[in-house]
Amino acid sequence: MVGLAEFFARKPDIEVVVFAGKGGLGKTTSSAALSYHMAVNEGKKVLCFSTDPQASLSDIFERDLFGKGVVEVAPNLYVVEIDADKKIAEYQQEIKQKILDMYGLEELPKEIEEYIDSTSAEPAMYESATYDAMADLVASGEYDLYVFDMPPFGHGVRMVAMAEILSAxxxxxxxxxxxxxxxxxxxxxxxxxxxxxxxxxxxxxxxxKKMTTFTELMTNSEKTAFFMVMVPEKMAILDTERALEMFRELNIEMSGVVVNQIYPRDLLNKPDLPELLRKKIEMQEKHLLEIREKFGDLVAALIPMYDREPKGLEMIAKVAEDLMHSRRDLLWW
Amino acid sequence: MQVAFLETPSLWIIGALVAYGFAYYVYAKWVDEHIWEVSEKRVTPAHMYLDGVEYFPVSRYVLYGFQFKSIAALGPILGPFIAVAYGWLPALIWIVIGNMFIGWVQDYSTIMLTVRNEGRSMGPLVYNAIGERGRKILLAYLLFYLLIISAVFIYLVSLFWNVFPGSFIATIGIIITGLIVGELLYKYKANIFGVTALAIILTLISVGIGTAVAWPPKNFFGPWSVQVWSIILAIILFVGAIVPLPKFITPMNFVAVFPAIGGVLLIIFGALISPATGIKLIQPAFKGWYVENVGPIFPILFVSIACGAISGWHSLVSTSTTGKQLDVETDARPVGAGAMLTEGLLATSALAAYMVVSPDLIAKGKISAFVNGATLLTAPFLGGDASKAYLLTFFSIFLVIYAITVQALVTRYWRVFSAELFRGSWAWLGNKYIATATGLILPIIFALTGSWINLWIYFGGSNQLLAAMALTLVAFYVAKMNKPSWYSAVPAAFMTVVTLSALLWEIYTFGLSTFGIKKPLAKPPLTQYPGAAWALNALFFVIGIILFVLGIYMSYALWNAYFKAKRGEVEAKAVSP
Amino acid sequence: MSDWEVIPIPLFGRKKKEKEEEKKEGVSEALKGVLYGFAVHGAATAALKTRMHMEHLFMLMTLGDMLGFPIIPPYYSLKILPYVVPNIKSWKERLFRERDFTDLLSG
Structure with a gap:
């Protein structure tokens, strides 16, 4: 039986769930779906977190959430979509003000001001700001479950590597x-x-202190789950393999792989199936078998290809159901 | 007990005081005002580059104390011992004349050089005068110089430990005091005055325990006792060099200060009141122009009283630290000239201690002469015969502590210089542990001959040659300012001639034994191993030649620069990289 | 108590001391100064110097990218920045100052 329900039954103490993977493969959808399920069906207080500049949580929940702070979109379901650029700008301003106050200055020394401004250009700044926001939220301990839609820097695992580097x-x-x-x-x-x-x-x-607490939590496989989201395509398989390698290097247990955008098996039985789609499904079968072979029991959930975009609470509820209890007709093996 | 005033050292101490007063209040003042034209208004590097670490203004009293502590070591105390071999009068004349016209000139002027050259230290100052090669040669020269100082100091401490029973135990007591003081000061943040009092009490108790135990006896380790003591000392110094400064060296220096100051004050006081205590001057005023195993009065006398008359070491202190922390230019005279003339007083008082011991002790080369003399001068007002044993231990500890604290510093410098000099595939020689070990093992090998007087002359010679270089460097910069440079150039010329001659004399001495014309210079037990004795003599022959060649190069380059500056041909070089 | 020795720069994020008051030079002040110089000044300078090397390391790690050595993401170094503002100038000066083996002698 495939589905995340089984995983959560096995690990009841999970506090943090991270969905990692390349952009556009369904990370945000998975995050939203899991959050929805846990909040609405299981009555946990859930925070769903995203930093995606394409603002996809806003799309999914059909509300403008970007940079708006924590918003309750359904009972017990809280969503926050960080505007990292804005956060960085605010942070820089705060630092500047602090210097002015500390030394009673009218204006900043030019060099210092230039230095502070120059940091926005650093890509690492963006990552750290995100990371810091996550750490702050978790440290608050207000929620039963935190679901992180990892921004597509590398595989998202870089965040953990960074935690270790920063801690060292x-x-x-x-x-x-x-x-x-x-x-x-x-x-x-x-x-x-x-x-x-x-x-x-x-x-x-x-x-x-903030970092070690967070890193400890993130590397505790009883409390934190990492799921790679992928699709049955060659590139995604390669990427996921690489990510698994990285996880191993960082001594993090990868909880599982969520395979998205799967065409149901019985589709092939349809006589009027367009040739192009048939070809595509045949290709997919090959990839799915490879996924089965390579990731084996790590395959934690299978999500079908939907006939429309997963938007709105109703649709999310459907995805959540598929995520928790995967449909049998998606099992190609 | 009354004896005639003139039969005691008192008059000579007073005479020297007057001479130093003249040097300070008249000559130095004139140079200060007319050559350097010091002004309180000119901004010093301490203010210009103020960083609170290297550059920061320090009051002249503090700097004076610091400068004096940094320049006063065994030189002025043991140097006169060798000089007295010619009689006390030549020694006294050289100490007084040297201090008046040469010693303070260097110390003061090198401070001013740093002050007027954006806080530059010796290396960059030399670079600006004669270029990169000169800077490199100076570094090589200093490495040899440090090795020789180490050889002398390690050997002498070992000798004292061997000769004075109980002095080792007292030293260990003081080291333990240092460790306690360090813990109290840094770990428990104890009050500094309380700690100071405790340090003094524990030091005095250590000396008392050493005196009471009076163990181990002389030659405890058999014929190689001095060498065994050297190894023990090397181990202590090695540990001192690799643990963090505040754990060992710093508290040790702190503890060492009190016996050092106390000892000097006691001797000077003893010499001044000698007419009352009846301690008579029994050394002959003049013994001869040539002393067997030492050499001719010229040039040996002038290099033997190392730091007591003039010392190159001081120029390193002046330019590396003092010049960077001078608050106002007008402080240079009290700090530079003041500290040097005080050092002159220390040398004079040490000389007084030798004046009152039997000529026999000096003739036999008994290094214990100073300890005996100091005890003679001070016992009458410190409890008489009853306290003699205690005072003997105290004054031997006085020497040991001076030597160990300076040696700890020298070992550190050697390590720092090694790290600087050895690069690339030689870098391992600059490694912390290896450099420290070589800086201790090489000197022990050097000192195996046991003829410490020759080592001392090498030390004095290289030290004074460094002074000659510093004085020439001063003359160069003064000439560049279009001011009368003779006040430094004349002493520089004298010192150049004296030191190069002294090195030549030692090369000649060791040359004789190297080429088999004479027996190798060595003391028992090394005499039983003529091969090893010869090898060491040959080594000293080679070291002498190296020092001489490096010295000739530096002197030539510096004098050349000086004459060019006098002719107005010098353009300021770019600042060192 | 030992205000004859003034270190006017707060080395690390500390409040600047009030300007030391002008003090009269009594004999006891002078004596105390000499004794301090003799016994402690060298050690204090050495301690400060060792500390300076530590501080180099520290500043380099926190603000290295100011000099073009990117060491870590600047997000957290910015947090430290306000405290070290007074040190930046002297730190840079020290870092770039010519340094010779004879400069290493003190202490």
């Missing part, structure tokens, strides 16, 4: 900073002076 980095600077402070303390004692509190170290510890 903060470890290093904290250490360097502590050692530096120790020598400062030495100099200060020798001079008979008093030690002053070190704001930087405090700030660093906070960042670090």
């Amino acid at each position: 980095w903060v470890d290093k600077i904290t250490e360097a900073r502590k050692e530096a402070a120790e020598y400062e303390a030495v100099a200060a004692t020798l001079k008979g002076g008093m030690q002053t509190e070190d704001m930087v170290l405090k700030e660093l510890e906070e960042i670090r």
Whole structure:
């Protein structure tokens, strides 16, 4: 029996679900569907999170959510679609204001201002801002389940790699900073002076705490599930293999693969099937068998190709049903 | 107990004080005002590049204390011992004249060089005068110089530990005091005055325990006792060099300060009141122009009283730290000249200690002479005969602690320089552990001959040659400013001639043994191994030639630059890369 | 208490000390100064220098991309930035200053 219901029955303590994969393969749809199911059918308080600049959660729920903060779209179902660019701009402004306040300045030194502005151009800035927003939301602990629609940077797993890099980095600077402070303390004692509190170290510890808590949660396979969303196509298979490799390197357990856009088997029995579509389905069979062979039991859910776009709560409910309990006629093996 | 005033060292100490007063208040003041034309208004690098780390203005009192501590080591204390071999009068004359016209000139002027050259230290100053090759040669020269200092200091500490029973235990007591002080200061943030009091008490107790135990006895480890002590010292220094500064070196320096200051003050006081205590001057004023195993009075006398009259080491201190932290130009005289003339006073008081011991001790080359003399001068007002044993341990510890703290610094410098010099496939030689080990093992090998007087002359020679270079460098920059440069050029010329001659003399001495004309210079037990003794002599012959060649190159290049500057042909070079 | 030794730059995000008051130079001040210089100044300078090297590392890691060494995403280094604003100038100066082996001697 295929379907996420089985997975959640096996792992009742899951708090975070991440859908990763390339853009346009159904990540956002899967996220929305799972969130809907958990909120409406199981009565959990769910937060569905997306940063997709194409604003697809807005499309799915047919409401403008982009950059609007947390919005309740159905009972217990909360949705947030981060506008990372706006968040970065606000963050930069906050930093600038802080400098002005701290030193009682009228205006920022030119060099500092230029430096702050230049950071927006960094692609990594976008990732970190997203990551930070996620960490903040999870840290709040207000929801029973967090569903993340990972932005299409790489495979989304990069986020976890970054968590590790950042954590190691903060470890290093904290250490360097502590050692530096120790020598400062030495100099200060020798001079008979008093030690002053070190704001930087405090700030660093906070960042670090946030990161480690989040990373620990993300790498705990009892609490966090990662699903790769893919379609039965050659490129997607290759991508998913690569992603699996990355997961292994990061010591993260990949919970499963969600295969999307599958044509039902009995379609082939239809006599009036256009030749083009028949060819396509035959191709798909080949790919599905390959998926079966390569990912085996990892295949967690099968979602059919729908006759219309998955939009609106009604349609989402349908997708949710398929996601939780996959249709038998999609099993090609 | 009353003795005639003139039969005591008192008058000479007072005479030297007057001479140093003249040097400070008249000559140095004139140079300050008319050559450098110092002004409180000119901005110093400490303000220009203020960063709170290397560059920051420090009050002249603090800088004076710092400068004095950095320049005062075993030189002014042990140097006069060798010089007294010619009688105390030549030694006294050279200490006084050297201080008045050469010593402070270098220390003060090198501070001013750094102040007027955007805080540059010796290397870049040399680079600007004679280019990159000169800078590299200076580095190579300094490496040899550090090795030789290390050889002398490690050997002498080992010798003291061997000769004075109990001095090792007292040293360990002071090291433990250092560790306790370090913990209290840094870990428990204890009050500095309380810690200071504790440090002094524990130091005095350590000396007391050492005196009471008086163990191990002389030659405890058999004929190679001094070498075994060297290895023990090397291990202590190695640990000191690789653990973080605040764990060992810094608190150790802190603890060492108090016996160092106390010892100097006691000796000076003892010498001044010698007419009252009845301690007589029993060394002959003049013994001869040539002393067997030491050499002719010229040039040896002038290099033997290393830091007591003039020392190249000071130019490194002045340019690397002091010049960067001078608050106003007018502080250069109290700091640079003031500290040097105080050092002159230290040398004079050490000389006083030698003046009162029996000529026999000096003739036999007994290094314990200083300790005996200092005890003689101070015992009368510190409890008389009853305290003699304690004072003997105290003054031996005084020497040991001076030597160890300076040596710890020298070992660090060696490591830093090695890391700088050895690059590429040689980089492993600059590795923290390897460089520290070589910086300790090579000197122990150097010191195997046991003829520390020759090592000392190499040390003095290379040290004074560095001073000659610094003085020539000063003359170059002064000439470039179109000011009278003779005040530095004349001493520079004198020092160049003296030091190169001294190196030649040592090359000649070791040459004789290298080529089999004379027996190798060595002391028991090395004498039992003539092959090894010869090899070491040959090594010193080679080192002498290397030092001489490096010195000749530097002198030639610097004098050349100086004369060009005098003819107005010098264009300022670009700043070093 | 030891205000004869003024380090006017707050080294890391700390409030600037009020400008030290002008003080009269008494004999005891002078003596204290000399003793401090003799016993402690070298060690304090050495400690500051070691600290400076640590700080280099720290600043390089946090604000490396300011000098063109991209080390980490700047998102978190921006958080630190306000505290180190007063140090940036001297840090850059120190980093780019000519450094010779004879500069390494102090301490």
